[in-house]
Amino acid sequence: MNEFTSALSAALHEEAEEIAMSADLQRAERQLQESIRSVDRRRRVWVAVAAAAAILVVAAGITLGVRPEAAPPTRPVPTATSRSPEPVAVHADHLTPPLTVQLPHWVASADPSYYANGYHYDQRDGDRAITLFSVGYMFPLDATKIAHPGYAALVAHWKAVQTQGYGTVSDVATTTVDGRPATTMTARLSRGADGFAYCQSATDVRTDPDTCTAVYPGRTYHLAIVDQGPAAPPTLVWESSTTDFTSNATRSRAAIAAELATWLATMRFH
């Protein structure tokens, strides 16, 4: 750094510090807490409305003699069984194609995040997470341009986690999910990659977490990629955890893989 850029750096830091030190932190924190309360209120209202809608849909289906499986998909909120240790029925109608799946009971109390084409459930008091995506776009490892992968390409991109030095890939197997070709594997990440999991559209910036989703070092992804044919993007689902790095790693891996296999078997596309 030469004299000019040193002066420039110092000037920016001093200017920022001067502004920062004159901030009214208490007032700003009050505003933040009000924002948090407002977000929570909106979330509670939304959950209540969506749950009521789900109940109405089921009730209407029963009244009309329609099998519940044929009911239109609704937002993926926990249903009336969500507080029990029973699986949680999720109707993922943001995906292409939409799907229903019975996720583990802990999803009922998870912190959810919703994307244009995906869902993410973060275990509240643990380190597991479940994610469901229709992967229309993503950034392959080390790529500068966004990709629009088909099934085979997406499988290859995930296998590249190992060949490109981002971690290890194991337990690769081909199978079917609701009768559709699928590949399962376990990817243990030692390096993170912005935008690798999913992006919303062709113009997204890989580092914008509102539209693109990263994979993170220190996490193990037990995943399945499902072929939806040439007319729809492949479906990517995973259950991830950090517990592979603890002393009970082997047991944890097996437990999570078993949990994934259980809910994967309940997946139905519409």
Place this chain on the structure above:
Amino acid sequence: MRGTDDQWGSVDAPRSRGAAVTWLFHLHYRRLLGLAALLVDDRGTAEEIVQDAFERLYRRWGALRSPEAALAYLDRSVLNGARSRLRRRFTERSYRLPEAGTSPSAESASVDRRQRDDLVTAVRQLPQRQREVIVLRYYLDLSEDQIAGWLGVSPGSVKKHTSRAKTALQKRMEAWA
């Protein structure tokens, strides 16, 4: 400057979403306000941008897996918020930059202080993209590759904007000298 790995891993690190966001707020609000203020021109807008960034962090908390991700999210939210507001401002009215030699700091008592203020004023007068790369490079200390990733442009483009910005700043400083 941004690293809080030790703080995050400490026994005091909160586990609930609200507590964690509030905790990060205490640690990083001032720094982010400084960043926002370098990217936009008025204090009130900078405060709004930072508030929005923390609210978005709260809403997106479940999708972020690490302290690095949360901090990077905040930085990028502030950058995106500033860009969005500047776009709006340019749409609403023609934005007039002060002419060279009319630096508001011209009467500053201290020579060092005057030079600093002149430099900051000159940064504020740069075209938006040049201003962004200068702030990201010399305030956040990001590499050209990182800036390229944040702005969604090529590293070559970052290099070009940085070079043009530095040339413009040096000329402006010479004109004010």
